[in-house]
Amino acid sequence: MKLGFTSTDEAFRDEIAGWLAEHLLGEFEHIRYRGGPGDEHAYFRERRAWEQAMAAGGWIGVGWPEDMGGRGYSLEQQVIFHEEYARAGGPGRVGHIGEGLVGPILITHGSRWQQQRFLPGILSGEELWCQGYSEPGAGSDLSNISTRAVYDAGKDNWSITGHKTWTSLAHEAEWCFVLARTDPASRGRHGLGFFLVEMQQRAITVRPIMQLTGTSEFNEVFLDQAICASEQLVGEPGQGWEIAMALLGFERGVSTLGQQMMFQNQLNQIITVARRNGATADSQIRQRLAQAHIGLKIMRYNAMRTLSGNMVDGSLNRAAMISKLYWSIWHRELGNLAMDVLGPEAEVAAAQPYELTPLQSLFLFTRADTIYGGTNQIQRNIIAERSLGLPREPRMTG
Amino acid sequence: MKYSATSLLSVASACRGPDVQFSPTQDQLELREAARNYLRASCTAKYLTRRVAGGPEVADGWSGLVEMGLPGYLVSTTAGGLGMDAPGFALVAEESGYVALPEPLIEVAGVAAPLLDQLAGQQALAAEVCTGRVRVIPAHPLNPFFNQADPTDPVLLLGDEIRLVEPLSGLAGLDSIDPLRNLRRFDAIQGGGAVLARGDEAVALTQSAIQRGAVFTAAELLGLSAAMIDKATAYAGERKQFGKVIGSYQAIKHHLANAFVRLEFARPVVYRAAACLGQDAADLWVAQAKIAAIDTAIEAAEIAIQVHGAMGYTFEVELHLWMKRAWALAGLWGDRNHHLARVENALLSKNLATGPAATFCNHG
């Protein structure tokens, strides 16, 4: 693990900081600090334009290899990129699923055709992606999915039918990666396929689900014989589970550093409020703020350790496995702390009707942190089984 | 409700101190039963969802509460009330929390009405609260924002002068995080209005009104907690993952058991405070009650959401209304820090007696 930055790194820092300072202005000024978790609905059109401005500046896929259209930056440079992006108040990225998950999985598992067809749309910020894993009956038990894909040899395409749910950004995305059963007789992890499905087709209906915040970021997605060309199946039929899991490995990748910078911004904001409203006079609040600060440092060192080990293949290792459980609990407590710092004001919405303040959204959104991407209960089971080698939980399916 | 307070209370009553009433009377239990039946039949989750969608003017449930006599629960019979006492009302407050009642029952019946009843010359007004002709909403700087669903309700301004301020017309309401509460800023209350009490009398009445506000809010929080635990338990018994109901997983069982244990430990604290209002140390007991209830409700909300998975993160499953109410009420009539400071102060600055003679009798 390297802890310092070279002069080349620092020159790079100046470059990205300078570019952000020049570009997060004018039409983009008001979207600074907006669009993060709990606030994804905010200024979507502007943030899409911003994604394309980032693309024009060459700032998407900075960690991807150069022959895939990326910039092949070192780990240190990627860290710097995320730090500076958050420091400048860069808005929540609408292309994060494409850049952080789809790109990497296509780079490692995609065909040449898939890489040529899909990577440019991500790098240009023109094609957004969503993740079609969960279903009403398949949440924690993801392998229980029942969405079916049927191959039509005459047309050389797949017809997909099923009901996906909690699909973030499905109402905005051009594309969705869908986990579906290619072998109707299969159960559990076997017989699944990983499909790249175009959202704009009559066979797909999207229904937004209202969240605690009163806004909608996730959706139900109904597929009724949606068409997917055969070259849009990643890997082979039956390889879906393996690919789906490899993709989840990227979720714990370098993007966690950007997430931590966002956490730092949130903590700073809470400290600012505490200074302003006098909450810093309270010894309990002071201690909780100090604990939050320490927790953030712990996460940062763990992330650096993880990334300096095995970054590009996104493989799970011990350090990565413990990260989600830790940050989700830390972040949920940060939400509680924000409300306690605000005091009675915490109850009052920013405006009518039901428009919440950023800290209220933070509080509510952090209720979900311990649920999505594997609940805390499931995380603990995984840690106990894979890190400690305890016997597997009894399972009925699979 | 699965957890009846009664069973626990009757055990507690065996070892109660000389002036501590842990066990409800027959009258209190009957009234609680009536309130429970009425509230659970009328204030259903469906009804709440409709109100959220339709705005606060849709089908106010106040008249039903008036028919039950609840606004006058603590008002003397001579003024047309039921003449009941605070521990009994705590049971009703718990029931109102259980259904996440949007009506300002605690404010009107728990805080304002008994104060008016005690004020010379205001019994007529107390009687009008009982008949439902007026609904008086209490306000005090301890609550910089207070719930006032209807801007035509007069406001009872508490403090070292107690005043009745006529409707706050023209004042825009504020949205609460709880879609069923409509807030007003305390600072925005204009001067004027009739002075009802001054000096020592006003201070004493205000102090006990605040205590009632805090303890009944604590009871309401217990009801909210019980409902959230029941909802999560029911969900855990239905939702299947990995081929089994999630309630069969130890992780889920332990979470729900923890919430339940905290709730049952909080109950006698709240009842003891309700039973001892008006005594010298009531402030301390009320503080303990509010803290116990806040901790219970915050934990119950967190666990109930977790057990529901992504379902718990939606506006479409009504659990969020309970969770948001708990959040709002946690800050009312003194938040956790406020009350903790009182306990701290009593213990460390005022040399609260903690010896054997004090600990288990009527102190602490």
Ligand SMILES: Cc1cc2nc3c(=O)[nH]c(=O)nc-3n(C[C@H](O)[C@H](O)[C@H](O)COP(=O)(O)OP(=O)(O)OC[C@H]3O[C@@H](n4cnc5c(N)ncnc54)[C@H](O)[C@@H]3O)c2cc1C
């Ligand atoms: C904000 C948000 C965004 C999301 N975005 C997406 C998305 O874009 N795409 C997508 O595919 N999905 C998405 N999800 C879905 C997410 O992946 C699921 O919510 C998650 O996997 C949990 O599944 P569930 O909600 O069905 O809960 P369940 O699996 O029903 O779990 C309910 C409770 O049971 C517990 N439990 C279940 N099994 C066990 C066990 N074996 N042992 C102990 N406890 C257990 C859980 O921990 C939880 O507490 C999103 C969810 C949220 C909240």
